[in-house]
Amino acid sequence: MSAIGDVARLAGVSKSTASRALSGRGYVSDATRERVVQAAADLGFVVSSAAASLVTGQTRNVGVVIPFINRWFFAEVLDGLESALISSGYYLTLYRLSEDAEQRRRIFDYFLVRKRVDAVIAVGIELTAHEVGQLRSLGKPIVGLGGPTDGIPTINIDDVETTRLATELLINLGHRNIMHLGGDLQEQMDFRVHDQRLTGFRRAMDDAGLSGRDDFLAVPFSIQGGYAGALQVLADPRRCPTAIVAGCDEVAVGVIIAARQLGINIPSQLSVVGIDGHTLAPMFELTTFEQFPARQGSRSVEIILEQLESNDSETPHASKPREMIPVNLVVRSSTSAPPRDS
Amino acid sequence: MSAIGDVARLAGVSKSTASRALSGRGYVSDATRERVVQAAADLGFVVSSAAASLVTGQTRNVGVVIPFINRWFFAEVLDGLESALISSGYYLTLYRLSEDAEQRRRIFDYFLVRKRVDAVIAVGIELTAHEVGQLRSLGKPIVGLGGPTDGIPTINIDDVETTRLATELLINLGHRNIMHLGGDLQEQMDFRVHDQRLTGFRRAMDDAGLSGRDDFLAVPFSIQGGYAGALQVLADPRRCPTAIVAGCDEVAVGVIIAARQLGINIPSQLSVVGIDGHTLAPMFELTTFEQFPARQGSRSVEIILEQLESNDSETPHASKPREMIPVNLVVRSSTSAPPRDS
């Protein structure tokens, strides 16, 4: 377990010179640098990041707080975050936040705060003012992804507007009997997306004078959730919409599977539109609004690194507070005009 | 940014006493401990993990190397790992290994080796002897999950036997024309699962005297992969099996979707069996062998922590080299006897 002193001795220089040679900071002649690098290689020397961060105050470690990892959106985001961080030479420490408030408090009070991370990326979580204050008072940059936390830079799509557009798309096709299968408002774990998508749906329906009916069903954001919800809705003669706005593509896929099982043809008898750009969307011919979560992840990393690099001047997070990522509509054959006899 | 010296001063004790009071090691009277804890709370003191690990040599950080995060199995494993580590007070640093050999080398040479992690859990990856040696020479415990690396403790299911059983199950039902839709042998990125599952299939077929035919198709391990593969196989009159052994549940689900689309009834015209216990299995009435990846993850953490705690005595990793996790067969209605006219 060789230390930098050993390297220095072998190369015949001082510790400080060895440090400069290896870290690349400060003046070192080419000849000595070469000798030091060679010595380090011979000894299999690797710097102790603990020692380095003790004096520099930087860990090159970014904490990622995320509520799920086995849902498509979050897994894609995580993927994007990891790639972007690694290729910038940063490490990613993962914290999965459960619903448990006590555990959440522990993570913030106990884990994140220990000078283990240089910055925090919060995915799909609305941070409380206290949590933001805590992090900020330690000078740690924060970026939110998906969550609508105030006062910190945030990356997300415009959930209200996207859902409004999805609904309007169906209305413009001639649909009047449209339902929204969205997320449960209670179970969103400070992740306001469910709220906002419902709001967008309502807005479009109101604008078209179609509101006021029993047109919303809360389902889990998963294929099974969409499947079970769709069975319930499509088999019920009182409801039986001609079109469904799914809260996300997983729900939409579940709806399509349910419809097939019930012998309901898509799109001639039922139109379905989703939001996400899920991997399965092409296979199910799903019309959807793509949101590229991995790209949102790498964009978040860019913003975090920007703040990290410029943090010398200790500028308070002056960047634009919220960055809306444009969504991309892909029309496939899950949407068409409603059946004429309806 | 208060240091432990400040706490000590406020509490009227020495640094060493403050350290003992806060870390809980060594003798401290209750009275002084209370004063120190109070002082620390007043100052909002948090220990610098960098300083602590510099002297203790431990980071309380475990590196997890994993090839994918957006596949069901890996996401579940990661979930299990994260929960188990956090609740033991350990941190999880995530390294996603891409196919790129150069990047892989960098992670091992450069990232993992820097005294950043106390131990490594390799998921779904076969480590080379050199990589194992590198880690071991640094005294870092390693555990493999899913990958068949020699010489290190490994957690996994018996892939050969499980696939053999799945195939035998179909043979016992009376099927003779059975195909295996498994993973591409080239694309397995040192993850031998594809190989092994094919071996298990072959073994069962050979034992039943059914071998030698064109009964294997390589597909990506995903719903789309299974779907596309099944379309190709089921529509081809030359092949058209009465039963399919899917390489994993995602493939099985894809097969079922394809069959439905082709108007092939399951199970009367086609039986399908999978391996995984995927979340979607119940919804598709899929007969499968459950392998509980999250539990495999937490079990790996147990083993790692065992080694970490006992590492005082520097016992060479003497624990049993390989731990086979039993799989649980769940029979649903995707399997039955073959059609009589076939």
Place this chain on the structure above:
DNA sequence: ACAAAATCTGGAACCGGTTCCACAACGTGT
């Protein structure tokens, strides 16, 4: 009552790097 063991506390060394400062040697412009 006295020795031995256990408990409590402070001082100082130490972990392994980085960085400030001083000093030397070397151009370079005037």
Place this chain on the structure above:
DNA sequence: ACACGTTGTGGAACCGGTTCCAGATTTTGT
């Protein structure tokens, strides 16, 4: 030839904890 800026190098302080050691005090054993 002299002042000055640029390079190159070593010594020493320092980051913020933990731990060893020694000394003081208290408890326990006989």
